[in-house]
Amino acid sequence: MQTFTQKLLTSLLLLSLTFISGSLFADQLIMKNGDIITGNISKVADDKVFIEPSYADEYSIDIAEVASMKAEQEFDVEFTDGSILNAQFDLAADGQQIIIVDGTPKNLILTDLAEATEPEAYYDRDSHVDINITANGGNTDSRNTLIFADTRLRLGDHRHLGEITFRRDETDGTSTKKQDLLNYQYNWIFNDPWYTGITATYERDPIRDLSHRYTLGALFGRDILDNASKFLTISFGVGFSDEKIGLVSNSGSVGLWNLKYEQDLLDGDISFYHNDNLTYQFYGDNNAIFKSNTGFQFDLIDDIYAKISLRYDYETKPAQGAFKDDTTFAIGVGAEF
Secondary structure, three states: OOOHHHHHHHHHHHHHHHHHHHHHOOEEEEEOOOOEEEEEEEEEEOOEEEEEOOOOOOEEEEHHHEEEEEOOOOEEEEEOOOOEEEEEEEEOOOOOEEEEEOOEEEEOOHHHEEEEEOOOOOEEEEEEEEEEEEEEOOOOOEEEEEEEEEEEEEEOOEEEEEEEEEEEEEEOOEEEEEEEEEEEEEEEEEEOOEEEEEEEEEEEEHHHOEEEEEEEEEEEEEEEEEOOOEEEEEEEEEEEEEEEEOOEEEEEEEEEEEEEEEEEEOOOOEEEEEEEEEEEEOOOOOOEEEEEEEEEEEEEEOOEEEEEEEEEEEEOOOOOOOOOEEEEEEEEEEEEO
16 A cells, blocks of 8 residues: 555646646647747747637737747648648757648748648627617706627538627607618628628618618628638628618619628737618619628627627618618627637
């Protein structure tokens, strides 16, 4: 039987081996000044390497200050000449920087890197709920409520996006806005970054005499930017729309345009976004319907954030008595889950 001292020494040895193995297998940044930083390297973007040590939150280091780096996981590596490889960062026997591509080592100059990101998982989901409520009392009683929710789901080469906008405005007890807007879009990425898909939209706003507007269309698009800090995609297509404004019902073919742009700022603590879409109706009065949503999102704590947004809607041929444009500035909070 082992004595207490033997058991203690065995436990300490196992603990030491665990710690040493963890250190050995941690990613490493070897700096030009000789320092070595260990942790988890998550990406290379905007001429910076992002690493999360065990003793601190993730931070970035200028790649110009890095002599070499070593990482256990593979990355989607894009070079300044536009070429893309799936590779692992490693060091040669003489300490020089290399990458491992399909088991074959290749020399690498870090300044030739445009970006390196972890390969996208087969399944990925991102959901948000934003709440904006403004109430004023006194000479004028008013209440403005804007609730927005979205879900993005990716399954391999298939992307789904759902959005719901619920807006109610009231002044001195009289409703001035009752908008319900639902959007759904499906993308099939058949040849990255190119995709095709479908889109469906439903909108109603009885204050503007819009009883309903249904739109169904087919899309063709391309992801212009898609990395850890920036995303830009555009798409266009054709479809069919049916609507009832006042007592008049119309339906026919439409042309479609969509743009979505997102960019992280200050290491992701702030993000900027801009979305817009245009629907042109080839029937009736040839109405052109433009909607945009632009704003900033500020991380507060965990998955809670503050949001500032500016929404702009415009129609060339609105309902009789309605304005062509509608602008909404909103400040609120939201949650990501």
